[in-house]
Amino acid sequence: DVKVTQSSRYLVKRTGEKVFLECVQDMDHENMFWYRQDPGLGLRLIYFSYDVKMKEKGDIPEGYSVSREKKERFSLILESASTNQTSMYLCASNFRLTGELFFGEGSRLTVL
Amino acid sequence: RKEVEQDPGPFNVPEGATVAFNCTYSNSASQSFFWYRQDCRKEPKLLMSVYSSGNEDGRFTAQLNRASQYISLLIRDSKLSDSATYLCVVNMNAVSGNEKLTFGTGTRLTIIP
Numbered sequence: 401d402v403k404v405t406q407s408s409r410y411l412v413k414r415t416g417e418k419v420f421l422e423c424v425q426d427m428d429h430e431n432m433f434w435y436r437q438d439p440g441l442g443l444r445l446i447y448f449s450y451d452v453k454m455k456e457k458g459d460i461p462e463g464y465s466v467s468r469e470k471k472e473r474f475s476l477i478l479e480s481a482s483t484n485q486t487s488m489y490l491c492a493s494n495f496r497l498t499g500e501l502f503f504g505e506g507s508r509l510t511v512l
Numbered sequence: 513r514k515e516v517e518q519d520p521g522p523f524n525v526p527e528g529a530t531v532a533f534n535c536t537y538s539n540s541a542s543q544s545f546f547w548y549r550q551d552c553r554k555e556p557k558l559l560m561s562v563y564s565s566g567n568e569d570g571r572f573t574a575q576l577n578r579a580s581q582y583i584s585l586l587i588r589d590s591k592l593s594d595s596a597t598y599l600c601v602v603n604m605n606a607v608s609g610n611e612k613l614t615f616g617t618g619t620r621l622t623i624i625p
Contacts, residue, residue, distance in 0.1 A: 431610060435615075440520070440617060441617065442593050442599070442615045442617035443556070443599070443615040444615075445612065448612075454612060458612075478537060490556075491534075491611075494608070497611055497612070497613075498543075498544050498603040498613055500546075500558045500561075501548075501556070501558070501613065502555070503556055504555060504556035505555050506555055
């Protein structure tokens with residue numbers, strides 16, 4: 401079974417804090433993704449990575465950065481959290497860029 | 513026009529009924545189409561891929577209409593466990609030339625006993 405694990409299910413942070421969201425997958429997938437999901441807006445792609453140390457901007461990269469130092473791990477970084485970044489963050493991975501996506505359980509971030 | 517558009521619902525349907533929903537997409541060059549299911553407070557999971565010839569998996573049938581640029585999902589003999597949000601996913605060619613998967617906002621389905 402493919403397993404995508406996100407380090408924190410629930411986080412509460414203050415405006416201006418730096419936030420790290422970690423994601424690990426155990427299926428040797430090439431591609432990893434970070435989405436955010438908001439009511440009425442669906443899933444929106446923040447960043448993705450198709451190889452170690454490679455990253456590509458998605459549809460809404462502003463205010464976020466990512467790091468992929470190892471194939472199995474993809475981190476999302478909020479350098480200075482803001483209230484409009486309160487959301488559910490979903491990590492996913494797959495073999496082919498347009499193949500089946502396997503998601504983690506999500507990290508619900510609240511920024512006060 | 514949104515790249516991928518779905519009726520958000522909610523669809524409230526009695527158990528045993530047949531329900532269908534559509535999803536329209538804007539890019540006529542799209543090649544891959546999927547339906548994902550997302551249970552409340554859970555992550556999305558692939559329900560089925562949608563092939564040009566249409567495909568069926570038990571009570572679920574997915575179809576593609578390229579001329580009108582929509583895909584559909586039909587659920588027959590609906591069960592209480594079918595209650596979920598159904599997400600339409602389309603492979604769009606990004607501006608950079610890379611392909612990417614674009615999600616619709618989802619259609620919420622509730623099966624009523």
